[in-house]
Amino acid sequence: MNNIEELLPVGSIVLLKNGKKKVMIIGIKQKNLRDNIVYDYLVIPYPEGFVNQDCLFFVNHIAIQEVFFRGYEDDERKEFINKLSDFYKNKKD
Numbered sequence: 001m002n003n004i005e006e007l008l009p010v011g012s013i014v015l016l017k018n019g020k021k022k023v024m025i026i027g028i029k030q031k032n033l034r035d036n037i038v039y040d041y042l043v044i045p046y047p048e049g050f051v052n053q054d055c056l057f058f059v060n061h062i063a064i065q066e067v068f069f070r071g072y073e074d075d076e077r078k079e080f081i082n083k084l085s086d087f088y089k090n091k092k093d
Contacts, residue, residue: 004029005081007028008061011072012069012071013046015064016063016064017065021046022068023045025041025071026043027041028040028042039058040060041059042056043057
């Protein structure tokens with residue numbers, strides 16, 4: 001995702017395109033060490049939560065079909081998003 005400010009907060013509950021089960025966002029801009037790609041989100045099944053490593057999934061914002069609940073946002077999150085945005089603006093590929 002190019003616009004970091006549009007990323008959903010941790011705790012958001014979403015349904016992915018072609019998905020049958022809701023998932024909860026537990027991480028933002030996470031790197032999958034298997035393919036070395038940074039994804040917008042790390043998600044787990046909802047309502048079960050973390051069961052084991054096999055229930056962790058990396059997805060991008062474009063894969064979200066519907067947002068059921070938007071996670072908590074405060075000044076600390078705003079500061080995090082600002083720093084993340086600055087990081088990606090200054091990052092050299």
